[in-house]
Amino acid sequence: MSVVRVAYVAGFTLAAIACFFSLRRVSRVTDPDTRRGLGALLGLSGLWGVTHVGRLLPVSPGVQITFYVAGLVVGLATIGAWLYFCSAYTGHDHHRRPWIRRTALGLYLGIISIKITNPLHEFYFTTTTTTRPFAHVVIELGTIHWIVTGLSYALAAIGFYLLYEMLSSSKSDARVLGVLVATTALPIIFYLLTLLDTGGLITIHYEPLGVAVFAVGVLYFVNEQFTAIPRFWRTQIIDGIDEAIVVTDDSGHVRDYNRRALAIFPTLQSCEGTPLSAAVPSLACAAEEGGEIITVGESGADTERYLYVTKTPLTQVDMVVGQAVVCADVTDLERQRQQLKRQNEQLDRQNEQLDAFADAITHELRNTLTIAMGYFEMIAEERPEQGIGNDEAVETIKETHERMEHIVTDLARLARRGQTIDETEECTLDSVAADAFTDVGPDELSLRNCEGVSLRADRSLLLELLSTVVRFADLNGASELAVESGESVLTVTTDGEPIPADDIEDVFAYGEAKPSAQTGMLFPTKRAIASSHGWTVDIDPTYSEGVRIEIGGVELLPATE
Structure with missing residues (x-):
């Protein structure tokens, strides 16, 4: 057998084996369309x-012609597979x-x-035979063949263009x-050289050698780069996202970034292959910590931005080949958060000052009342023979002191109860109502309590x-107090x-002596304590047989056994 024939047969046999053998590694390609293509x-190239x-x-010329026709059918299908692969690999549809x-x-x-x-x-085509450089069938190509060949090469060129566009746009080293x-x-x-009749080559398609x-090369020597470049290259995707995106490989070196990232981090320019650090x-x-907020731009200036x-x-497959670092601009949210934080800190300081003020005023007023009450009792004890202790004026002074004590207690309580509570517990309504009745201890007031209902609240409040x-009912001349629950x-x-309906709004106003000076x-x-729970307190203006107080927004629960 001719040495040239052996070289040709060996070359195409090795090409076919290489193509078929490489199929076992195609599964490593993660993109399904690229894998299929x-x-x-x-x-098809192996075939x-x-x-x-x-x-x-x-073999006989007839057998050679049969293989040639089969090659024409398979070769044209290979063009379709090439275009499918190029379209999928470069991220097109x-x-x-x-x-x-x-x-x-x-x-x-x-x-x-x-x-x-x-x-x-x-x-x-038509056929003849030749013995140069070895005996084989020579294909004389017809006009239709040249039309189909030109179309095939034009289609193949589209695939090459897509690959060239991808590789030239990639920020990775794709040489x-x-x-x-x-x-x-x-x-x-x-193939084109064979058409010039150089004598050293026979007219045959050599594409299977190139594909092999x-x-x-891509599946055994540059497999990582082959699978990574399309993922990192697709700027039509990452540039279409508002967030800044920087893509690194598994060792932390910069592989790609979008325009937004370059605008925020100018030092990324020409840093492909450089560690992100x-x-x-x-x-x-x-990025190492994850979920962090960083500041870019001049501090305190309009250019200062906050990035999450x-x-x-x-x-x-199961191997990490890199990571995408995404920077979302949260400047507006961060500024709002900082403003709210400053407001909350200011409110906390004001609350602390109010609490201190309430404690100081309460202490001073109670001390003054205690001193005044002590002197009054001393005078009453020293002059019992004059009946001062039973005198109407003395009783008035005593009641006034007691009323002032209640006012001081109410003011201190009001100053502290305007704040929202953080924790609640399940409270049995009838138990708390009974304890309230006991604490006040009214002489001529009866309680008709609600049973079988629980609610979530701060029990002390x-x-x-x-x-x-209960105090209001006692001071308002009531003989019965009924506690009931609805939805x-x-x-x-x-x-x-x-x-009176016209006085209801004034009843809830500070400093108004309504419905009486004692209940002002x-x-x-009531409203301050209710507000701290997120409840409302109102008086039913349509109820004319007494006073009906409605506490709304309460989270009622079935009573526990």
């Missing part, structure tokens, strides 16, 4: 190589568009029908991968609230003196 390209081997073997797929299928079926039926019309892509185009040059080199140290530190930094791992209600409402009804602070205190 590459698998089809390798399988195309087998048809070349059959044509080059020392051309391979998914129905009209393109239908047009390609129709064109393919039309062309192969001409190829298969060539023995009948010989419009595509090796670019060389491998170029090897798939070199066989076209060899490409397959072995060297390019933008603050971003690298925040998160990271997302990029995986290939609820006790104070109901105590103010999210507590109702306390007394049979004392009704409050009780209703503001």
Whole structure:
């Protein structure tokens, strides 16, 4: 057998084996469309190589022609697989568009029908034999062949353009991968050289050799770069996102970034392959922690921005190949948060000052009342023979002192109860109402309590609230107080003196002596305690048989056994 024949047969046999063997590593490609396209390209290229081997073997011309026609059918299908792979690998969706797929299928079926039926019309090719450089069938190409070949190369060029666009736009070092892509185009040059009758080559398609080199190269030598570049390159995706995005490999080196990231971090310019910790140290530190907020721009100026930094791992199969660092601009939210924080701190200081003020005033007033009451009692004890202790004026002074003591207590309570409570507990309503009744100890007031109802509240504050209600009923001349519950409402009804509808708003106002001087602070205190729970307190203006107080927004619960 001729040495040249052996070289050709060995070359295409090795190419076919390489393509078929590389199929086992296609599963490493994570993108399903790219995986399908590459698998089809390798399988069809390997089969195309087998048809070349059959044509080059020392067999009869008829068998060689049969392998040649089979090669024409498979070779045209390889163009479709090439375009599918290039479209998927470069992040486009051309391979998914129905009209393109239908047009390609129709064109393919039309062309192969001409190829298969060539023995009948010989419009595509005719054959002769030659012994240069070894005995084989020579294909004399017809006009239709050149039209189909030109169309095939034009379609293949589209795939090369997509790959060139991707590689030239990638911020990664893609030189090796670019060389491998170029090897798939070199066989076209060899084929064109055979048409010049150089004498050293036979007229045959050499594409399976180029695809074999490409397959072995990308799947065995630059596999990581092959799978990583499209993920990092797709700027039409990351540039379309408002957030700044920086993509690094698994060792923390910058692989890609979008325009937004470059505008915020100018030091990223030309830093591909540089550790992120060297390019933008603050971003690298925040990305390492995750969920951190960093500040960029001049502090205190309009250019100051707050960025919330998160990271997302990029995986290939079960292996992490990099991460995407995403910076969301939260400047407005952060400024609002800081403003709220300052307001809360200011409110806390004011509350502390109010508490201190209330304590000081309460202490001074009570001391003064205690001193005055002590002197009064001393005078009453020293002059009993004059009946001063039973004198009407003395009783008035005593009652006035007691009233002032209640006022001081109510004012101190009111100053402290305007704040929202943090914790509540389950309280049994009838138990708290009974304790409030006991604490006040009215002489001529009976309690008709509510049973079987519980609610969530601060028990001490609820006790104070109901105590103010009992005190009001006692001072308002009531003989009965009824505690009832409805849907999210507590109702306390007394049979004392009704409050005119026109005076209801004044009853809740500070400093108003309504409905009487003795009860003036009780209703503001009720509303303050209720507000701290998120409740409301109102008086029913339609109730004319006494006073009905409604506490709304209460979280009622079934009573526990």
